[in-house]
Amino acid sequence: MGIVTALSHRQFGGRMAPRYRNRAPRESWYYRHRLPVRIMHWINVIALLALLLSGLQIFNAHPALYWGKSSYNGHAPLLEMSAQQGSDGRVVGTTTVFGHRFTTTGVFGASKAPDGTWLARGFPTWLTLPGPQWLAMGRRWHFFFAWVFVLNGFAYLIWSVASRHLARDLWPDRGDRRSIGRSISDHLLFRHPRGEAARRYNVLQKLAYLFVIFLLLPFIALMGMAMSPRLDALLPGWIDLVGGRQSARTLHFLAALLIVLFVLVHLFEIVVSGARNHLRAMITGYYRVPEEDRDER
Numbered sequence: 157m158g159i160v161t162a163l164s165h166r167q168f169g170g171r172m173a174p175r176y177r178n179r180a181p182r183e184s185w186y187y188r189h190r191l192p193v194r195i196m197h198w199i200n201v202i203a204l205l206a207l208l209l210s211g212l213q214i215f216n217a218h219p220a221l222y223w224g225k226s227s228y229n230g231h232a233p234l235l236e237m238s239a240q241q242g243s244d245g246r247v248v249g250t251t252t253v254f255g256h257r258f259t260t261t262g263v264f265g266a267s268k269a270p271d272g273t274w275l276a277r278g279f280p281t282w283l284t285l286p287g288p289q290w291l292a293m294g295r296r297w298h299f300f301f302a303w304v305f306v307l308n309g310f311a312y313l314i315w316s317v318a319s320r321h322l323a324r325d326l327w328p329d330r331g332d333r334r335s336i337g338r339s340i341s342d343h344l345l346f347r348h349p350r351g352e353a354a355r356r357y358n359v360l361q362k363l364a365y366l367f368v369i370f371l372l373l374p375f376i377a378l379m380g381m382a383m384s385p386r387l388d389a390l391l392p393g394w395i396d397l398v399g400g401r402q403s404a405r406t407l408h409f410l411a412a413l414l415i416v417l418f419v420l421v422h423l424f425e426i427v428v429s430g431a432r433n434h435l436r437a438m439i440t441g442y443y444r445v446p447e448e449d450r451d452e453r
Contacts, residue, residue, distance in 0.1 A: 204305065220237070248261050262280075339359050
């Protein structure tokens with residue numbers, strides 16, 4: 157028996173033969189998302205979607221962005237979507253960005269209505285809430301879900317501080333700060349954490365969430381309030397800090413684009429790292445973690 161063991165030990169370079177090694181990965185479950193987080197997450201999904209679609213409806217009433225206090229000062233818009241009649245009689249949609257014009261027929265500037273007719277619209281009907289051009293109703297949708305989003309955000313902050321979710325799960329520690337380079341490399345190479353590392357957010361996730369929660373979302377809400385004449389009358393002059401009401405409108409739009417970018421990256425990471433597992437965790441709270449091989453541990 158000792159001879160067989162010695163031969164096996166020598167044959168595999170000093171390591172035990174494969175039949176003595178457990179190569180099969182094990183799986184474990186843990187309670188990743190508590191009930192308040194799951195409820196507030198899905199409220200945010202509905203509110204952000206309604207805010208985006210109704211915001212595009214409002215933008216369509218005047219599909220152009222300016223910098224300054226007024227759009228009547230003669231300066232060319234930073235961005236403008238418009239429609240013109242082509243030489244062949246067809247409607248041509250164009251988008252002008254910093255003076256450079258692009259033909260965007262069918263998407264921006266001009267698009268087809270549900271009945272097949274061409275309309276001069278900044279964003280198409282299927283991308284706005286409500287679908288047809290209806291500025292008053294678009295504003296009602298936007299303001300209602302803005303309050304839902306803000307109140308839900310305050311509830312999330314209060315719960316995160318009280319439950320130590322913010323300090324325990326989101327705030328980077330010294331080890332996180334040292335692992336930024338490795339985390340960037342892992343994301344670029346599509347290497348996803350396994351075992352114990354999969355039970356916590358990586359440093360890039362933490363930084364992205366903190367940036368969105370404490371900087372981007374408050375900024376977009378502030379720029380939205382800057383477009384309100386009532387708040388301007390209540391606190392006169394504060395809008396000039398960002399260049400005026402039209403500047404606030406432009407910054408509000410750009411911040412919304414950053415939120416869309418964040419959501420797209422977020423969804424991409426969910427898909428490539430296991431959409432079913434992440435979706436189950438955000439519905440039931442339980443996340444399945446593939447354990448590392450014993451050799452790797």
